[in-house]
Amino acid sequence: MKIRHLLLPALLAFSAVSAMADDCAVTIDGNDSMQFDKKAIVVGKSCKKFTVTLTHSGKLAKNIMGHNWVLTKTEDSQAVATDGVGAGVDKNYLKAGDTRVIAATKVVGAGESTSVDVPLDKITKQGSYTFFCSFPGHIALMKGTFSLE
Numbered sequence: 750m751k752i753r754h755l756l757l758p759a760l761l762a763f764s765a766v767s768a769m770a771d772d773c774a775v776t777i778d779g780n781d782s783m784q785f786d787k788k789a790i791v792v793g794k795s796c797k798k799f800t801v802t803l804t805h806s807g808k809l810a811k812n813i814m815g816h817n818w819v820l821t822k823t824e825d826s827q828a829v830a831t832d833g834v835g836a837g838v839d840k841n842y843l844k845a846g847d848t849r850v851i852a853a854t855k856v857v858g859a860g861e862s863t864s865v866d867v868p869l870d871k872i873t874k875q876g877s878y879t880f881f882c883s884f885p886g887h888i889a890l891m892k893g894t895f896s897l898e
């Protein structure tokens with residue numbers, strides 16, 4: 750327990766540093782408290798390509814506390830999440846062929862990770878974009894902003 754408390758701040762400090770060193774990729778974590786560890790993702794000006802890696806630091810399986818990372822225009826986010834509920838975990842809680850989805854990872858559970866490349870040609874500086882988890886109910890807490898620097 751004591752070791753865990755010492756390690757966690759060190760790990761967080763390390764990940765903040767590495768995110769700055771390479772701003773064309775980001776790692777975001779989901780946990781058993783239905784939270785992402787980031788509320789905003791900003792893509793650096795020089796990026797031609799941007800990769801999002803999702804990790805799950807919790808202990809719960811993906812059918813109970815699964816997380817994915819989905820990017821849409823902000824105005825589409827709630828509807829995409831609502832429409833994805835019926836798709837089920839095997840379809841990653843996204844409606845098949847949903848063209849409102851700009852990028853999405855699969856759903857992961859405890860200890861798993863996955864990544865996706867964001868097609869930056871679909872992102873404008875003026876646009877408003879939201880990332881979220883489409884697991885049923887999770888968008889209430891698991892969402893944040895995605896923007897260009």
Ligand SMILES: [Cu+2]
Nearest residue numbers: 816882884887
């Ligand atoms: Cu989730």
